[in-house]
Structures are given as structure tokens and as C-alpha cells.
Amino acid sequence: MNVTKRNIGVLGAGTWGMALARMLCVSGNDVQVWSAIEKEIDSLSSTRVHPNLPGMKVPDELRFTKSIEEVCKDKDVLLFAVPSVFVRSTAAKARPYVADDQIIVDVAKGIEPDTLYTMTEILADELGKEGGPKGIRLVALSGPTHAEEVAVDLPTTIVSASPDMEAAKFVQEVFSNSVMRVYTNEDIKGVELSGAMKNVIALGVGISTGLGYGDNARAALITRGIAEIARLGVAMGCNVHTFAGLAGIGDLIVTATSMHSRNNRAGILIGKGETPENAVKEVGMVVEGMNALPAALELAEQYQVDMPIVQTVNAIVNKGMGAAEAVRTLMDRDPKNELK
Ligand SMILES: NC(=O)c1ccc[n+]([C@@H]2O[C@H](COP(=O)([O-])OP(=O)(O)OC[C@H]3O[C@@H](n4cnc5c(N)ncnc54)[C@H](O)[C@@H]3O)[C@@H](O)[C@H]2O)c1
Incomplete structure (x- = not known):
């Protein structure tokens, strides 16, 4: 000590x-x-x-x-x-x-x-x-x-x-x-990547809650969300075990399940029909998940990694797609061999 x-x-x-x-x-x-x-x-x-x-x-x-x-x-x-x-x-x-x-x-x-x-x-x-x-x-x-x-x-x-x-x-x-x-x-890169990307997934979890979806959807987004972050991290040379640890899944759980998280809170407002701009104003502080979106998409593209949840959150936040429609698109994707 x-x-x-x-x-x-x-x-x-x-x-x-x-x-x-x-x-x-x-x-x-x-x-x-x-x-x-x-x-x-x-x-x-x-x-x-x-x-x-x-x-x-x-x-x-x-x-x-x-x-x-x-x-x-x-x-x-x-x-x-x-x-x-x-x-x-x-x-x-x-x-x-x-x-x-x-x-x-x-x-x-x-x-x-x-x-x-x-x-x-x-x-x-x-x-x-x-x-x-x-x-x-x-x-x-x-x-x-x-x-x-x-x-x-x-x-x-x-x-x-x-x-x-x-x-x-x-x-x-x-x-x-x-x-x-x-x-x-x-593995500093894996730790930092997890900390940045979990905010995007937490935003998505908030949107799901705001839409009135339940624990099943929350658990799915958290689990598949860390799979996306790990897939990107491994492509970037990080240690896969980092994403199963405190800075990975641990931080994602705490962010995506708590009202202390402004990403979660902003997502809930968006899911309830608020515009992203108004949601940010209402939360009253920086919503880092929104700021991290462009970089997340760019990294996914650069490393040729599939990140469907990140893309769906982006469609809602930056492309004006309705949240319910975006979730349907996510659910209806062709099943493919994503990270186990
Ligand atoms: N709040 C948490 O629980 C928590 C936990 C872990 C990590 N973090 C991370 O820590 C960082 C800070 O989070 P926070 O919750 O303290 O944020 P915050 O919104 O409370 O920080 C606001 C502070 O930023 C500083 N600031 C404002 N404008 C500035 C400027 N132009 N230049 C320099 N500093 C300026 C001021 O001191 C201001 O009080 C974030 O990246 C966040 O992700 C936060």
C-alpha cells in the first residue's frame, strides 16, 4: 500500500x-x-x-x-x-x-x-x-x-x-x-482503445433502453460490443485478454449500465426521440461516445474490421436514421461468421 x-x-x-x-x-x-x-x-x-x-x-x-x-x-x-x-x-x-x-x-x-x-x-x-x-x-x-x-x-x-x-x-x-x-x-494500446470505444457502445445501450428494449438487448449489445472492440484491437496488435479484463469488459459494463454515465444518459434521450444535439445539451457535458464515433469508423475501415454496432450508432447519431429502424437493420443483417 x-x-x-x-x-x-x-x-x-x-x-x-x-x-x-x-x-x-x-x-x-x-x-x-x-x-x-x-x-x-x-x-x-x-x-x-x-x-x-x-x-x-x-x-x-x-x-x-x-x-x-x-x-x-x-x-x-x-x-x-x-x-x-x-x-x-x-x-x-x-x-x-x-x-x-x-x-x-x-x-x-x-x-x-x-x-x-x-x-x-x-x-x-x-x-x-x-x-x-x-x-x-x-x-x-x-x-x-x-x-x-x-x-x-x-x-x-x-x-x-x-x-x-x-x-x-x-x-x-x-x-x-x-x-x-x-x-x-x-498492453497500453488495448487499454486505451477499450476506454475510448466503450463510450460508443454505451451510447448504443442507452438508445436501446430509451426505445424501451429490455435486459436481453442490453446484454447483447454489451457482449457483441466488446467483441467488436476486441476484433479491432486484435487487428491493431493488442492483446485479446485486455478486452476480457477490467479496462475492457469491466469498463463497458460500468458505463453501459449506470446512470452516472453521460453516454448512457444521452443514448436514453435519443432512444426516446430527442435529437442528438438536444441530448448533448440536456446531459450538459461532453458526450465522449459521440466524439469517438468518427475515429472508430475510420479505424474499422483502416483495419478492415466489421463493427456493425458502431456503424448503427453512427447512423442514428450522425445520419438522422430513426433509432428503431436502425436497430431493425442491425437485427436483420445477414448472419455471418463474426468473432466467436
Ligand atoms: N467522470 C468519471 O467518472 C471518469 C472516470 C474515468 C475516466 N474519465 C475520463 O476523464 C476525463 C475527464 O472526465 P471528467 O468527468 O472529469 O470531465 P468533466 O466534464 O467533469 O471535466 C470538465 C473539466 O475540464 C476542464 N476544462 C474545461 N475546459 C477546458 C479547456 N479549454 N482546457 C483544459 N481543461 C478544460 C475543467 O477543469 C473542467 O472542470 C474524460 O476523458 C473521461 O472520459 C472520467
């Missing part, structure tokens, strides 16, 4: 950044949080409450800063916890202040549409540019983890993934405590 006090900088003060910052603080680390939104820092440091985590008290010892230089300075670990769309811009701002060989942990989930990079690939690219550190050690931390539960110390498991096993184990040690159990995996 974590007995050594570490200095940790958290970039991003959303629900996940703040839930992890509090956890790391109460487990004895020195934690400092930065946000791109100055007003957010003012509010968090004075109220000691996050608006989306009202039951969580921010410990007095947790420090805040508006300076990205300060949050990066003298830290054993830098935790990137901004939504996926802001990972590149945040890394660009942090670049001059990241130390050589610093351990960088990413918890954002997504694929960049233009480059098809995972989040740690974006970090490697952006921090590797001129003026940045000579080298960095990247770890993806991902699994079935709702911020709302970690915020109130409910038992949680997560995967620390990196080809650099020493870095993965260091992060395992830092994040482990009596309510957080951390596993390691060398």
Missing part, C-alpha cells in the same frame, strides 16, 4: 480529476490541482466542494493553482485529467514545464479524430515537440471507475497500463489504497 508521500500535480478539475485528487490527498500525498478555468479554481478553493460531486469534501491540505508552471513543478507524477478534446492543448501549455523523464499519467478516454492517436500518443507527440522534456514515462490509468463512487470511497479497481512496467508499477503503488485496487497491464 501507498506509504511514501509523493508530490502529485493534477491537470483538470472536472469530476474525475477532483475525485482522484481528493483520494490521493487523503491517502497521504501532497496534491496540487490546476484548471484552465480560473473561476473554477476560485470556487473550488473557497467552497471546498465540486458542483458535480456535492457529497465530497475537498480536504484542506489539497492545494490549487492557476499556474500550469506551478502544477508541473517538482512533481513525482503529473496526472492529465482533462476531457479528451483538451488533452492536446493542455499538453502544449504544459510542455515547457514538464521535467525530463517525469511520470505522466493519463486518465482521459478517447481517440483524436484527425490523427487517430490514443491519449498517451497525443501526450507523447505534443510533449515531444521542441521545448519539451527530453523524455517522459507514460502510463494510462483506466477501468470501471465512476468519479461519483471514488469521491465517497466506494471500492474500485483500475488498470495501470504501460509498456514501461517500472512506471506502471510506480503508478500502481501511488494510487493503491484500501478502497482502490490497481492492476497492471503492458
Whole structure:
């Protein structure tokens, strides 16, 4: 368990950044949080409450800063916890202040549409540019983890993934405590791909629920959904076992079955007849499943992989196809020899 006090900088003060910052603080680390939104820092440091985590008290010892230089300075670990769309811009701002060989942990989930990079690939690219550190050690931390539960110390498991096993184990040690159990995996690509793609499937599960379909359809979408993600992952060189683990099926289950998930919630609204645009507005936050759709389709095409659920979700979200009609099309496909 974590007995050594570490200095940790958290970039991003959303629900996940703040839930992890509090956890790391109460487990004895020195934690400092930065946000791109100055007003957010003012509010968090004075109220000691996050608006989306009202039951969580921010410990007095947790420090805040508006300076990205300060949050990066003298830290054993830098935790990137901004939504996926802001990972590149945040890394660009942090670049001059990241130390050589610093351990960088990413918890954002997504694929960049233009480059098809995972989040740690974006970090490697952006921090590797001129003026940045000579080298960095990247770890993806991902699994079935709702911020709302970690915020109130409910038992949680997560995967620390990196080809650099020493870095993965260091992060395992830092994040482990009596309510957080951390596993390691060398297959960072499989872990990150799972985290990005499960949001698309969760959106589909939400749509199915919104249409009034039952547990049978939900179980089918989850099971066939992970089959699609695994099929793509294996074609991309990932380890098939990753998809059967916490960061794979584990994360898909937690996302597709919980009202904490904004992808699930947005899907339910769409299934009930709301337009995708209105569903996003109503959920009020980034719906990463929608953002991941173009990249998912592009990867499927590039690797010649069949992803019928992803394509159906895309037809509903981006092509205006009615949800019930889209599901009928999915059910009526020619039976073929898909992944067992
Ligand atoms: N919430 C969870 O339970 C959870 C769990 C695991 C992983 N994640 C992943 O963590 C990431 C963050 O999720 P979240 O739930 O904290 O999101 P969130 O919507 O709560 O994050 C909003 C935060 O993003 C930051 N932000 C806003 N605009 C910004 C900008 N222009 N530049 C930089 N930062 C900006 C601000 O700090 C803001 O509070 C996502 O990729 C998500 O998939 C979330």
C-alpha cells in the first residue's frame, strides 16, 4: 500500500480529476490541482466542494493553482485529467514545464479524430515537440471507475497500463489504497482503445433502453460490443485478454449500465426521440461516445474490421436514421461468421 508521500500535480478539475485528487490527498500525498478555468479554481478553493460531486469534501491540505508552471513543478507524477478534446492543448501549455523523464499519467478516454492517436500518443507527440522534456514515462490509468463512487470511497479497481512496467508499477503503488485496487497491464494500446470505444457502445445501450428494449438487448449489445472492440484491437496488435479484463469488459459494463454515465444518459434521450444535439445539451457535458464515433469508423475501415454496432450508432447519431429502424437493420443483417 501507498506509504511514501509523493508530490502529485493534477491537470483538470472536472469530476474525475477532483475525485482522484481528493483520494490521493487523503491517502497521504501532497496534491496540487490546476484548471484552465480560473473561476473554477476560485470556487473550488473557497467552497471546498465540486458542483458535480456535492457529497465530497475537498480536504484542506489539497492545494490549487492557476499556474500550469506551478502544477508541473517538482512533481513525482503529473496526472492529465482533462476531457479528451483538451488533452492536446493542455499538453502544449504544459510542455515547457514538464521535467525530463517525469511520470505522466493519463486518465482521459478517447481517440483524436484527425490523427487517430490514443491519449498517451497525443501526450507523447505534443510533449515531444521542441521545448519539451527530453523524455517522459507514460502510463494510462483506466477501468470501471465512476468519479461519483471514488469521491465517497466506494471500492474500485483500475488498470495501470504501460509498456514501461517500472512506471506502471510506480503508478500502481501511488494510487493503491484500501478502497482502490490497481492492476497492471503492458498492453497500453488495448487499454486505451477499450476506454475510448466503450463510450460508443454505451451510447448504443442507452438508445436501446430509451426505445424501451429490455435486459436481453442490453446484454447483447454489451457482449457483441466488446467483441467488436476486441476484433479491432486484435487487428491493431493488442492483446485479446485486455478486452476480457477490467479496462475492457469491466469498463463497458460500468458505463453501459449506470446512470452516472453521460453516454448512457444521452443514448436514453435519443432512444426516446430527442435529437442528438438536444441530448448533448440536456446531459450538459461532453458526450465522449459521440466524439469517438468518427475515429472508430475510420479505424474499422483502416483495419478492415466489421463493427456493425458502431456503424448503427453512427447512423442514428450522425445520419438522422430513426433509432428503431436502425436497430431493425442491425437485427436483420445477414448472419455471418463474426468473432466467436
Ligand atoms: N467522470 C468519471 O467518472 C471518469 C472516470 C474515468 C475516466 N474519465 C475520463 O476523464 C476525463 C475527464 O472526465 P471528467 O468527468 O472529469 O470531465 P468533466 O466534464 O467533469 O471535466 C470538465 C473539466 O475540464 C476542464 N476544462 C474545461 N475546459 C477546458 C479547456 N479549454 N482546457 C483544459 N481543461 C478544460 C475543467 O477543469 C473542467 O472542470 C474524460 O476523458 C473521461 O472520459 C472520467
